[in-house]
Amino acid sequence: MRYEPITVGGFVSPHRFTDRFGGVSTGHLSSLNLGFSRGDDRENVLENHRRLAKAVGYDVEKLVCTHQIHTDTVRVVTEADWGQGVFHSPAPECDGLVTDVPGTAVMAFGADCTVTLLEDPVTGAVGAVHAGWRGTALGIVAKAVDTMVSAFGSRREDIRACIGPCIQRCCFETRSDVPEAMLNALGDDARIAIEDHGDGTYHVDLVDLNTIWLKRAGIVEPWALPYCTACDTERFWSHRKVGDRRGVQAGVIVCTGGKMP
Numbered sequence: 001m002r003y004e005p006i007t008v009g010g011f012v013s014p015h016r017f018t019d020r021f022g023g024v025s026t027g028h029l030s031s032l033n034l035g036f037s038r039g040d041d042r043e044n045v046l047e048n049h050r051r052l053a054k055a056v057g058y059d060v061e062k063l064v065c066t067h068q069i070h071t072d073t074v075r076v077v078t079e080a081d082w083g084q085g086v087f088h089s090p091a092p093e094c095d096g097l098v099t100d101v102p103g104t105a106v107m108a109f110g111a112d113c114t115v116t117l118l119e120d121p122v123t124g125a126v127g128a129v130h131a132g133w134r135g136t137a138l139g140i141v142a143k144a145v146d147t148m149v150s151a152f153g154s155r156r157e158d159i160r161a162c163i164g165p166c167i168q169r170c171c172f173e174t175r176s177d178v179p180e181a182m183l184n185a186l187g188d189d190a191r192i193a194i195e196d197h198g199d200g201t202y203h204v205d206l207v208d209l210n211t212i213w214l215k216r217a218g219i220v221e222p223w224a225l226p227y228c229t230a231c232d233t234e235r236f237w238s239h240r241k242v243g244d245r246r247g248v249q250a251g252v253i254v255c256t257g258g259k260m261p
């Protein structure tokens with residue numbers, strides 16, 4: 001089965017949410033595994049990155065990747081960081097990257113966790129943010145928006161955001177720790193994202209929760225894609241469904257310099 005590449009109509013910057021297709025990795029990493037720590041052959045991962053860069057339209061030498069550790073750390077990256085996480089490893093630990101340096105591509109990874117791409121078409125600033133439930137409870141997407149405002153002078157009403165493929169409410173069953181963390185972080189607003197089954201299990205909606213954070217940060221109308229990684233393991237890697245024997249997909253967006261109306 002062939003799928004169309006996953007892009008967001010509202011973004012003007014080149015970008016992509018990847019799935020499993022289009023790379024050279026084999027077996028359970030087949031085929032577009034973008035992670036160097038998944039047990040894949042390094043040359044295969046590099047070739048996957050080269051193919052993705054060519055398809056999206058950026059220089060792979062100017063790519064900067066997160067080194068994710070489930071925090072709310074957002075890094076501002078420049079040309080001094082080009083190649084981090086790809087040609088220079090490991091990259092500094094962080095779960096979000098933002099930049100306003102033209103030519104720079106920023107990438108965050110997920111295999112159930114949310115990846116959110118951000119774009120300010122006026123300043124040209126872009127961002128990529130990873131958030132599982134811990135990063136969601138910490139509100140890292142809002143902190144990435146705040147960083148674009150403070151570092152680049154972005155206006156909140158100009159910033160666009162889209163949450164990509166992730167484990168959706170249908171498949172994200174948890175114990176009480178996850179909903180408790182969300183209620184502590186967001187108060188009663190979090191209740192729309194929590195289904196209490198009354199038996200100690202819950203279903204939690206990471207898309208709704210990150211949407212709340214983005215709206216609180218001033219994003220007018222955050223977007224979210226409908227793909228559930230755990231429902232469709234032909235197309236996506238899902239940690240919840242297959243454990244550690246998996247590759248990783250990503251969201252990537254490229255700073256072009258901005259000044260769009």
Ligand SMILES: [Zn+2]
Nearest residue numbers: 170171228231
């Ligand atoms: Zn699902």
